Amino acid sequence: MMTPTGRRKLLSSLFVAFCAGAVLLALIPLALILFFVVSRGILSLNLAFFTHMPTPVGEAGGGMANSIVGTLMLSGLAALMAVPIGVISGIYMSEYAGSRFAAAVRFAADTLNGVPSIVIGLFAYVVAVLPFQQFSAFAGGFALGLMMIPIIARTTEELLLLVPGTMREGALALGATRARAVFSVVLPAALPGIVTGAVLALARIAGETAPLLFTAFNNRFFSTSLRQPISSLTVQVYTYATGPYEDWHRQAWAGALVLVSIVLICSLLARLATRRLERMHARG
């Protein structure tokens, strides 16, 4: 027979084991995904993948040069739109943190962040495709930009709030206007962190597929025109993955490897950067 205390201790140990097991359980799919993406992707990943166009069906080889350029362009467009809007609304939220309107903006940012990506795609279609009767790189960049705005805004806000209030007060006491204090003192202090956040947001946006399906659409040909449909790594991987050909599947895995590498490299860089920032703050 077990004593009540014994039973409680056993239950406690079982619980600890369950929690550790949960961690291991979550690591399994991560390890499996990384394993398959790397081992299968590496087979088709070569220089030609980055420099060549897709070959016609049935012909082996070829690459995804047009999709890679497309993803770069779409992410660039998104950043061009989202960074100014995100940073300035972030400044507003942190400078007037206590006000009701700032709370409303914060709520809107969180809401926008939670809007399903496919719904963002629908909205961008109605606003940026329908009036011109034309799928375009511009519409795709607009859709991705919409997704990027709330991430940039919230990151900027959080990082600005971390800047010691004494720095702002110092600038104001020297007679600086609010704008001067923010743009010359507070914002530069938070800039490394904001750049890190923007890089992470960019990595996330580059991996989006759903908002591009009916905005940027896809393009078999090399295009850098903003007014034409454009290919992207994600949409191309989707096309290849759901297609019937062995060769397409190989290309899809290679595309996935590139996508995962982008994410991995950005996260690692961001982590190193945050570490350095933390150390600087600790010292300073």
Added chain:
Amino acid sequence: MPKSRSRSDTAFRIGTGAFGFLLIALVAGIGIVLAIESMASIQKFGLNFWRTEIWDPVAGEFGALPFIWGTLYSSVLALLIATPIALGIAIFISELCPAALRQPLVFVTELLAAIPSIVYGLWGIFVMVPAVRVLETSLPDAMRKLPLFSGPPLGLGMLSAALILAIMVIPFISSISREVLKSVPPAQREGAYALGATRFEAIRAAVFYARTGIIGAVMLGFGRALGETMAVTMVIGNNPKVALSLFAPQYTMAAVVANEFAEAADKLYLSALVEIGLVLFIITLIINSFSRLLIWSMARTETVTAEPIDAEAAA
């Protein structure tokens, strides 16, 4: 204060505020634009749109019940799988694990959240679905008679969708739960230990204290699961039929929009798909707002009750 300076400050406030207003306008704009575009479908079908099961665009019949069913069913199943695991992870990282292990574990779980949806989908189609098919065929015949496991074991279907969704929402739920647990005052656990509690009992006290925030975290995961598109589209089988069976290929709201929107030719068809998007937008909006409210109220009560304790400790 010189007048020009106060004028400059007002301009700054209005100038930056305008960008903030833009965010609010965007959220409202999404709702309004989608509502206008789905008018044709709303007027033609009314509420029957959500009550009928036949989806036959060629014949002009649009019933969205299978999609809302598939979306809710897959998300609920995913949460049933993901919640205990995600909470286990959150508790392990915030309460149990050695400090040296904490940062790496946080990084790894965040990596799980950073992998693009399309990569999950690709892996799902070529690795997970075949494995699920093997699992389904190996189920004993006696169990196959149950409605939950009826139908041919295809691999593509509700079970695969629920599994991939679960994997995808685990990092969300666990990272927010971890934040919430972090905000529980240490006195809660210390008090429990002082009364002779075991580790489990002390953590249970902390979790109970944080319950509102944890429910919020789970609901936020629910919102994510409802709107998840690519991975689910690739593994659920895309068949607009309401079915209880985990083996049955089904369809979700996000998936039908992703698959059919670019090809939809006539106006009513497009409008019907936009209406599905509109409802998805409204559902996620409500769920996200409610869960943020829960998490926020948790954070607020925390500061209220924690302060006197901290003050005593400081004294």
